[in-house]
Every structure is written in C-alpha cells, then in structure tokens.
Amino acid sequence: MSKPEVRARARASAVQADLHYQPSYPPIERGASLLLAWRLDGRRVLLIGGGAVAASRLGFLLQSGAHVTIVSPGPLEPSIAYRVATEPDHITWHDRSYGSSEGGNVSADDELPVGDYDMVLTAVDDVALSRAVCLAAREARTPVNVADVPPECDFYFGAQVRRGPLQAMVSTSGAGPKIAVIVRDLVADAIPDNVEDAIDGVGKLRTELRERAPGVGGELSKRRMRWMIGTCDAWTLGEMGAMKDEGVRKRLLDDGWEKNKVLGPEAVGVGSGLSARATKALHGAAGLWAAGAGGLVTGAAIATLATLYFVRR
Incomplete structure (x- = not known):
C-alpha cells in the first residue's frame, strides 16, 4: 500500500472515530417550510384579483411597505376599494382582467409581465389563468402564491399576529389553515400586553x-x-x-x-418579579404536562393558560 493510501485510510479512521464520540443529533424531518421575515419595503408586488381573498393579502403587503399593483375589474371588495382611494402612493389599480385564460396562456398580457415584479399573487376563481400565472412566474424566477393551491405556492401566508414590531406566524404548510388560526389565537392570547x-x-x-x-x-x-x-x-x-x-x-x-x-x-432599582429563567422553565414544564392532556389543541390551550398565569403575575 502506498503512503498516500495509508494517509487516506488514517484520515478516514480518524473521522469515523470522531463521529463515534459525537452526541446524537435529531433526525432531519423533511417537508417543512423555511419561515422568514421577508422585507418588501419599496418592492413591487403584483396582486391579481379584487375579492375577499385578495383583500386578506393586501393588508399584509401594505404593512410590509410594498407597492402593490392590483389587476381586477371593478367593483372591488370594499376594503380594497378603500385602500385604493386612501393609499395612492402604494397602490396602482388596473380596472380590467389579467391576461387571458384561453389555453392557459397569459402571454397576451404584455403590459404587466410577471417578471417585472418581485412577488406575484393570484386570488381569482380562474384555475387555468392561475396555473398559467404560476408557470410564467416560475419561468421568470419570481416568487408566486396561488391562493388555496399549495402545490402552486412558493410561499404561504400562514396565520399571523402583530403587536407593534413583534410578528409571529403559525404555518401548517397549507395543510390545515384552520388549525394554524386556532394555534395563532392561543399564541396571541399568551403574549403579554406590554x-x-x-x-x-x-x-x-x-x-x-x-x-x-x-x-x-x-x-x-x-x-x-x-x-x-x-x-x-x-x-x-x-x-x-x-x-x-x-x-x-x-x-x-x-x-x-x-x-x-x-x-x-x-x-x-426596577421592581422585582418572577425571573425570566424561572418563567421559561415553568412554561416548558406546563407544555410537557399539557402534552398528555388530550391532543394538540387541548394541550396547547392548557399550556397557554399556565403561561399566562406565570408571565402576567
């Protein structure tokens, strides 16, 4: 055996020995979404649709500071119409339909190509058009969200709560939106008022x-x-x-x-109270105790009540 081969085997043995003494790490569970705080201040977003679902998206986009281009024939959902009238610097509204659903082709809408935007969202009932927008956006490498069609979403909105600069989101990766809302409400109730x-x-x-x-x-x-x-x-x-x-x-x-x-x-000179470390320990104990109390929602509710009791004292 040559010297290089001897050295290579020695290195491999050393690596295996190091791995043998490493602590056990948790397995990687695939299928999760990467939760990020996405900064959209000053970015251009295309929102296709003018109904209730589009309205639920618009509020989040405006809070992020994005400039939103809305494409939808009137009349708009009332809250969208109000934002269009009161946020002229942040919204551009095109009173018409987007592209064409004939053959699932959106190329006819050359005026507003998806590649000109930093993010694209569709919230319309036209399945063929939404799918075509999704394909065009992915070809242009523009992140896209097709409402209520998880496979055609590059990102999800989840259930969100905001208290000033604090933002929290609960996501089920599109599998159970109502569960996300229930858990979101539990989290919101547990956040101290101050x-x-x-x-x-x-x-x-x-x-x-x-x-x-x-x-x-x-x-x-x-x-x-x-x-x-x-x-x-x-x-x-x-x-x-x-x-x-x-x-x-x-x-x-x-x-x-x-x-x-x-x-x-x-x-x-600040008034004393239960230490933060003790609060965290009690919170963890409450969560473990609640886990056996009857499923996800029941356990989370009991843990939340225990947390509220200790944090707000």
Whole structure:
C-alpha cells in the first residue's frame, strides 16, 4: 500500500472515530417550510384579483411597505376599494382582467409581465389563468402564491399576529389553515400586553451597546452577544419595558457591561418579579404536562393558560 493510501485510510479512521464520540443529533424531518421575515419595503408586488381573498393579502403587503399593483375589474371588495382611494402612493389599480385564460396562456398580457415584479399573487376563481400565472412566474424566477393551491405556492401566508414590531406566524404548510388560526389565537392570547415596551427597551439597549462595542465577529462581538443574552435572561418581559428609561440603560451599561457583569432589575432599582429563567422553565414544564392532556389543541390551550398565569403575575 502506498503512503498516500495509508494517509487516506488514517484520515478516514480518524473521522469515523470522531463521529463515534459525537452526541446524537435529531433526525432531519423533511417537508417543512423555511419561515422568514421577508422585507418588501419599496418592492413591487403584483396582486391579481379584487375579492375577499385578495383583500386578506393586501393588508399584509401594505404593512410590509410594498407597492402593490392590483389587476381586477371593478367593483372591488370594499376594503380594497378603500385602500385604493386612501393609499395612492402604494397602490396602482388596473380596472380590467389579467391576461387571458384561453389555453392557459397569459402571454397576451404584455403590459404587466410577471417578471417585472418581485412577488406575484393570484386570488381569482380562474384555475387555468392561475396555473398559467404560476408557470410564467416560475419561468421568470419570481416568487408566486396561488391562493388555496399549495402545490402552486412558493410561499404561504400562514396565520399571523402583530403587536407593534413583534410578528409571529403559525404555518401548517397549507395543510390545515384552520388549525394554524386556532394555534395563532392561543399564541396571541399568551403574549403579554406590554410586549411592545419590552421590545422598545431592549432595542434601545442593544443599539447603545453596539455604539460602545462596535463591530461584527471577534471576541468583542461574542462578549456583547453573551452579555445581551444574559441580561435578557435576568429580566422578565414585564420588567424589560423599564429599559425604555435612559437612566436604567445607562446603569446597565456603566455598572454592568463596563464591569463585565449582568445586572438584574433589582440592581438598577426596577421592581422585582418572577425571573425570566424561572418563567421559561415553568412554561416548558406546563407544555410537557399539557402534552398528555388530550391532543394538540387541548394541550396547547392548557399550556397557554399556565403561561399566562406565570408571565402576567
């Protein structure tokens, strides 16, 4: 056996030995969607349809800052008509049908080709037209969503809840939209009323910390991340709202960050409460207890009630 072959076998044996001592990792479960927060501010979106389903899409698109081109003959669904009248800088409406469904071909609509947009959505009853739009969009590499036809969707909307900057989405990858809505409502009920204050306070603290310790990567960046995580673990959501106060943030940075310490709320004069770590532990315990209480929805409901009890005290 040649020396290169000996070295190759030695390396293979070393790799196998390393794998033998690695901890067991969970199996990969295929079939999930990649959940992302997609930034559409200033992007162009084509929305084909002017009914109730299109209306449900339009609100999300406008909240994201997109410019929406709507193609649909009037009369429009009332909420869409209202948005067209009150959001002229963000909506362009073409009072006509899109393309042609003859032979499933949309090429006739040369005025508004799908490739000119960053995203395309159809919400019409014309199955042939929707399929043709989907094929044209995929050929143009434009992400497309065909309402109520999961195989012809590159992305799903899911069931969403928003509290200021906080957004949460529950998705079943199009398999059970009603289940997603039920779980979404449970999640929404479990979110503390003052979560916006917590996000505002932590966001300001994080910004001021980055001003004191700028940069990406390296030991300083790692230390900054560890300190922020430790600080958030030491505060409950209800207490984090106090970080909106400039004096509280200054004490956390001067007496905490600068001295390499994590300070809890009591250390800076904020009222004490159940620790964030304890709340998380109780939440996890409630979820495990609820799992045997009779299925997904029942278990989630019990876990939510337990979480609400502990978080809102």
